[in-house]
Amino acid sequence: MSISIVIVGSGPSGFYVAEALIKSEADVSIDIIDRLPTPYGLIRGGVAPDHQSTKRVTRAYERTALNEKVRYYGNVELGKDVSLDELRATYDAVVLTIGMPGDSKLGVPGEDKDGVIGSAAFVGWYNGHPDFRNLDPNLESEKVVVIGNGNVAIDVARVLVKTPAEMTEADLPRHVSDAIQASPINDVYMVGRRGPVEAKFTNVELREMGNLKNALAIVDPADLPDEVTGDWSDRDRRLRERNLESLRGFTSASRDGKQKSVHFTFYAQPVEVLGDEKVTGIRLEKTEVIDGRAKGTGEFFDIACRLVIPAIGYALEPLQDVPFDESTGTIRNDDGRVDDGVYVAGWAKRGPTGVIGTNKPDGKAAAEQILEDIPSGVKSGRGEFETLLKSRDVRWIDFEAWQRIDAAEVANAPPGSPREKFVTTEDMLNLLADAK
Template identity: 40%
Template structure:
């Protein structure tokens, strides 16, 4: 008999008759799922469990500091967290502090929304050398993710190479090249701001294995690069051969994006600019090259590719030609990946997702998923919103179709809180997060910025519980 069941018997916990749903992960997927459930069922109670003491996941730790408008969704999430039928429980590491099976016993349904905190490996020699970082960790460093506070990237080199051409890659390039004046009023961490103020990086190459018609970023991100003060575009006209003829057949968003790239190729930008950036196409990394001392990265070897196939299925095939680029900073932006949370939850290691049918976890009644752990780490916050709303709708349908037994009273957070107490785990409630929030805003104000994020979990907890 599980510890949870004993606790329930001992305490004789009863519950309200409505459905109790637990959400694992306090990022956008978790909050959007909660929002939809609360709206759809007037009797539902929703508890959100988050490993960190602070909520909002990638909105806090992934969105670029100079995109404050994207972070406005935090206002909506705050309203959800303050809803009378919703509770936030931070500082709870599900899979370690409490198991999925224990949550399933305490709730009518459990939704996994814990995102993608793993890094995809490049699988090339030398990728573990100092000077090579994942974009996820680099973004976490300048955005104040506690686990990345000790990163200390060496910015004393002129050239940085970013592998991957999605929005995250362009965010990183922009942060590396942006005038410090542009960043100092944002919520970028003070230690990152100081490092960037002393940075010697003057050139950033953003490398992709396919061509301009397959680039993964959006036009907004590219336009910000084109308009970055004191920087010019450094493109290779050869990469754009035959592109003009292909323009007329492209869907409008892709056409506009391609036209903007071609304009950057043609105009290049201000010759007096001190910094430059460039997109490099048809190239795949094959090896990180060490310096003479063999102690750190000093360059990258790229294989030159040609494209085979057509349309969306076009793929890059190596030609046998190689190109070496000298650089002291290499950032791999080839994607995040989800990792298994608990042996009781099925996991597809190849696709790095929880196998599911429209959000229903395979072969596990009452278990659901939403966001990146459901569909893989793609899309923007709006994509995650729609995806999470879909999962919530499926869950509600299952309640209404009798697939979830709501006739059984479930104790919800009452049982889990009691269980965590016996294990010495103390939670951070939303009102306690608000103390952390107030402290960050206070520290930010003294520095002339929106907030100065706390980087140390122990310090967060101290303030939360003060």
Template identity: 50%
Template structure:
């Protein structure tokens, strides 16, 4: 018998790994199991809607899912439609690539007030992830605070700041456009506990803030170091580019455009203010000691009506799968979870790195899988037939790759002129579409 592998998660990490195993395991069956009807993970639900070039990676992933020995099983959730132990018994190897979707919390007073949102939820909302379709964020106008100093924080600021015309060629969802384009924002605060040298955003993302039509980026020049020193050459080049961009922002005049983006460094949130909803944010100035942000005791307040946190994510625990609660990720040793079970991507190492980093991670874990399978007897697990039997017995509604192509075509077909797609944002909508497609196919 040929060996069978289940890859749980159809994002970049899972699909990079599936491609390697499908190529190198002669005759193997590789089943990609995804809880949503749609593949591609955060390429679809996390990449900014105005970064369409980044999303072109899906063409490579489509080729993987169309390989003869790869099968896509969408709308199948481990823990709901099939159990962890059932997968272990059915497949020679099971690899989890389920990402990290849960927002980390600040742990400060007032965080539970209406008007505070995690970046994962907020980005998922405007990108059409069904999990967050009903988030209904309030943007009453005035000022928004975004807490975080990475590319996600910059993405949030840019999407909030762009005009309707600037987002006309994006795949920003209709329900989000209605909210964002009616918001009357005057100020966006980007807040980091440490300084520019410790920020993790890239020069490319930072530069985009300087090219916005209706927003001007501003920064206090006294917070910008004179130079980046003592770093590896590649890292030093990146930091120097960031510093040069920030110096340009420091020279901007706030009255140039109707919306101001303030980059605040060395400021740590200590409390969200308000009674019924967000009315402000209390921050504490910090000092840097050995790259760490230490409190100074000096506080100040910002009159903001919305707070978005972009401080990292956790993976969701799956019943039966070993989980490291403290780190918020699958418990593993270098990618191995327990015999025959592996983890890759953000659920293995935490939410670090961009899409290419997930490729590197997936290639490394694929080598572990290949090494372990080479030491075992020829495949003697039922694999795909067992999965399909369990799903049929439980009345699950798995979505095939052909089904996804029907969803994809419908999304493209209903988009406004100039937009690549108008996403379906509810699972029920997608399944209803597929029901109509199947009925039409049967009736000719």
């Protein structure tokens, strides 16, 4: 009998596990489930809507999904429609590739006020993730503060200040682009606890901020050291030198009629979100970096705003029956092995770091471990799984149904844009029902 494997989560790491299993040419049957009807995880719901070339990686995932050994079951959630124990009873191996879907906490007073929206939610909203369809962020604010100095912070800032013309080829849902374009946002502050050398931007993303049509990137020259000091690998040092060079370039750029600004606010940490129920501003403390760590100087300043977007990291809520490592916030594992027949890969294993390709070796490692641990299949897998779903009236979306959703999104696209996304599961299910 084939080794039956279920992969929970259809983001990059899930697809890399499947791809490595197929490449091994072992006798395997692979089912991929996802809680959303749509596949591809953060490629659809995280990667910026104006960076379509990055999203093209899904073409390779599509080839994997169409392989004869693979079946896709969208709209099936671990922990709601099926439990880990049930999957373990049904499949020879279960691979958890569920990512880290939640936001890390800022850890300052006032962060529960209306108007503080973590980047997982905010990015999910502008990317049409069904969980955030009704987020309705308050964009009635001239100033927005984004906390964090990584690529996600840059994505958020950029999407808020780009012109409609710059977003033509993006796939922002219509209600999102309408809301952003109608907003009075003029100034986006990107606040980093540490300095430009410690910032985690990659250089392509940083440089793009110097080429925006209607927004000027503003940096205080006093924040820019003459050279990169500290203990960095050659690669990291070169990246930081390139970033410093880009930031220096920003300091001499002229406004040229640009109406909006993105302020790179280094050496500042949030201490309190201000306001009653709703955010009216944020209090920041200036910092200095000592031995690579930010230390408050006791000097404070406020930025008045109605929207604060922490982009400081991601979190995973513990799931029933799934061992959890409180110290790392990931699924507890020994180099990818979780328990007998249970494996983990991707962000849920390593934490929220690296680029899409970083998940590939993880996927390969999980596939190798499965084939090492389980020489032949004993559990029936797919048939029994479908029987279980039917007994619970779970309406799953197979890959062919996803392709129909995909085709409808492409057909509905405004001129220049690749697609107009469906942003609720209900709309997707209705489309499929209508087609029948």
